[in-house]
Amino acid sequence: MPFPSLPDPLSRALAAHGYAEPTLVQSAVLEAGAAERDLLVSAQTGSGKTVAFGLAFAPQVLADGGRLAAAGLPLALVIAPTRELALQVRGELAWLYAETGARVISCVGGSDMRTELRLLSQGAHIVVGTPGRLRDHLERGSLDLTMLQAVVLDEADEMLDMGFRDELEAILDLTPPGHRTLLFSATIPPGIAALARRYQRDALRIAATAEGQAHHDIAYHAITVAPRETERALINVLRWYDERAIVFCATRVAVARVYGNLTERGFNAVALSGELTQAERNRALQALRDRRAQVCVATDVAARGIDLPDLGLVVHAELPRDRDTLLHRSGRTGRAGRKGIAVLLVPYPRRRVAERLLASARVQASWMPAPSAEAIQQRDGGRLVQEAVAAAETASLEPDLLALGRSVLEAQGAEAVAAALVRALGAVLPAPEELEVPERQPEARPRAAPGARQRQRDGDGGEEGVWFRLNVGRNRNADPRWLLPFLCHRGHVTRQEVGRIQVMERETRVEIAARAAARFTDAAGRPSDDDEGIRIEPLGGARVHGGGAPRRQRGADRRQ
Structure with missing residues (x-):
């Protein structure tokens, strides 16, 4: 169904960005029964949550006609767990509110404090930030919440997991009475429920994902590997699926090792981990969005909440620590109605651990061996032929080039020239790895x-x-x-x-x-x-x- 009645500036912004109808979570927060109420929302990643809460608090921040007065003290505050997610949210709200005259700024750790102080002194309608930096501004007196009409906690469960409870409580304790509190979380563990009871009034509970239907656009594959074969198997997985991918590791050390391994073998890869500066992290993400990089190797925290358009593959190079991490990682793909693939690399000794993890997340996975080098080379053959044919069909050749082409054909013959073209196209592909593990599943018998x-x-x-x-x-x-x-x-x-x-x-x-x-x-x-x-x-x-x-x-x- 189309979007319900919205202020004209927001309707035009949605139409310009291809939003013909609301997602499940957007529809839920716009229902009449949700208006003016505090909301406790659980929704999977990639479901359109940012637009959802941006539309939800619009009545509190927009005047009649959908325009805003000159910026002063903030009317809405959005709190996100990581710098990347906060900057991403700021960008989404900026285009959504572009025609309203809204001034949207970010306050995140790792950014220049002097720049943020100047932006806050100039006034803002919406502030998006991370818990630690927002608390710093409150203690400095540079952030004043007395005019606040709405506060949003995005990815609230992750903020608690990261140890931000004290910061969140310090911020929420300074919010004025009468504002709306919108709490968005992929899951509602006891800690989130307690936070909601303390800071929300008669909150409307919205489950925007049907039970057992989370990540229905993601196909899960569990690939069994021998210990010490994991990184070689990773090479073959990336080559087999041939999708833009994010590879998750448990530690920064592992990220550095896997990133080095991939670049050494010819992959256009970037790394994303906590020790990078904000500028370095921004460059890595932009390389993925611009398609200059094919693979991102990241830790859980660094990749939290990032949105990479058309990301087709998530690889768990190391098993996630729990079901929530599994779902959050996997949720980087299969977003906004697009299909995606999540692959778990499972060392044989940890198969039962992986099975319990998948069962707790209510995820059905297909178990299979790692793609072999021979299978990848066979698949490459078909792809290269298609690429060569497509290149010939779409090429716009000048007469001089056609004359050179005829000369080459006369000298070598069509078959030799075609074979050389296919070889040249395939030369840029990283070589698959020869794995020692047999393709069939192991039998546990002496x-x-x-x-x-x-x-x-x-x-x-x-x-x-x-x-x-x-x-x-x-x-x-x-x-x-x-x-x-x-x-x-x-x-x-x-x-x-x-x-x-x-x-x-x-x-x-x-x-x-x-x-x-x-x-x-x-x-x-x-x-x-x-x-x-x-x-x-x-x-x-x-x-x-x-x-x-x-x-x-x-x-x-x-x-x-």
């Missing part, structure tokens, strides 16, 4: 590793190796097919130096050739941040330089 059979064929004097214990078993999807390359990488040994691998319910026992046991012990004992908590230790009673399996182990072997 078996001898290929190295053991090879050693028996080569003849190793029948000497027993040294046994080690890993703290993963069938309960964490342990399987020799991914454990073998993991052991070689972690322990600095070859496949021929790995003997029997016995997978039990909660642990795995592996035999290492006696000649390599000391080297394996030294390498496997070094700290590692990317092995999903897998520990390796000598089996009780084994001597690193010894030659035989302990007696207790032989008995355990027979029971297995």
